Amino acid sequence: MGRWIDVADGVLVRRYEELDLSVGLVVGSARCLVVDTGGDAGQGAELAAAVREVTPLPWSVVLTHAHFDHGFGTEAFTPCPVWAHDRCRTQLMATGADQRAKWARHYRERGEHGVADRIDAVRIVPPDNLVDDRAVLDLGGREVALLHFGPAHSDHDLVVHVPDAGVVFAGDLVEHGAPPQFGDAYPQEWPAALDAILALDAPIVLPGHGEPVDREFVRRQRADLAAVAELCRAVAAGTLTAEQAVARSPFPEQFTLDALAR
Numbered sequence: 001m002g003r004w005i006d007v008a009d010g011v012l013v014r015r016y017e018e019l020d021l022s023v024g025l026v027v028g029s030a031r032c033l034v035v036d037t038g039g040d041a042g043q044g045a046e047l048a049a050a051v052r053e054v055t056p057l058p059w060s061v062v063l064t065h066a067h068f069d070h071g072f073g074t075e076a077f078t079p080c081p082v083w084a085h086d087r088c089r090t091q092l093m094a095t096g097a098d099q100r101a102k103w104a105r106h107y108r109e110r111g112e113h114g115v116a117d118r119i120d121a122v123r124i125v126p127p128d129n130l131v132d133d134r135a136v137l138d139l140g141g142r143e144v145a146l147l148h149f150g151p152a153h154s155d156h157d158l159v160v161h162v163p164d165a166g167v168v169f170a171g172d173l174v175e176h177g178a179p180p181q182f183g184d185a186y187p188q189e190w191p192a193a194l195d196a197i198l199a200l201d202a203p204i205v206l207p208g209h210g211e212p213v214d215r216e217f218v219r220r221q222r223a224d225l226a227a228v229a230e231l232c233r234a235v236a237a238g239t240l241t242a243e244q245a246v247a248r249s250p251f252p253e254q255f256t257l258d259a260l261a262r
């Protein structure tokens with residue numbers, strides 16, 4: 001079960017204990033937009049019901065990126081427009097079945113059979129409204145921009161900017177409560193994407209995991225990411241060993257090793 005947090009007029013974030021996940025809702029006068037759909041069929045259904053308690057308006061979905069925890073709940077919302085970067089669709093189609101098998105196995109090995117069953121039950125929904133760098137959605141009385149700032153946490157991250165509310169949904173470009181995930185990341189380019197988020201000048205930034213944060217938090221995460229990028233360059237240039245990079249990194253060992261492997 002999740003819980004809603006009101007972050008601005010008609011802008012909500014729903015928080016889940018599982019993976020500390022945060023998904024979003026933006027309500028206009030004619031339509032609403034659901035930002036990410038959770039990691040399994042059960043989470044998607046729970047979220048869809050929770051959105052219906054907030055608004056009866058027709059919905060669209062936008063996926064911030066193709067990782068399972070952000071887009072595996074989409075079926076509960078279909079049929080509806082599903083927005084994503086075009087490479088998000090490519091990635092979901094290429095890796096979705098493998099992600100489903102991997103994470104179902106992960107939860108089964110932890111004895112969490114209910115979650116594993118709900119992941120096994122996922123039908124992966126291909127996004128049908130594809131974004132390159134920018135799209136603007138009119139929700140009625142309010143416009144929302146879907147923006148791609150180059151490779152960062154993945155090669156297809158979208159952020160959702162709600163200018164009239166001063167809010168940005170950052171997906172996993174910003175992580176609160178846990179370090180950023182580098183498994184599919186582009187460490188050298190990531191800091192520039194956070195500069196682009198900061199340039200939107202929105203006081204409220206909503207990470208894909210964790211609590212709402214402010215611009216100062218994003219600035220600090222940008223500095224940590226830039227430090228990791230510098231360590232990766234030094235290791236690649238042979239002026240630093242991986243061990244030294246891990247010791248100097250602002251992030252835990254495994255996260256730094258994932259960054260070095262990119």
Ligand SMILES: [Zn+2]
Pocket residue numbers: 065067153172181
């Ligand atoms: Zn992710």
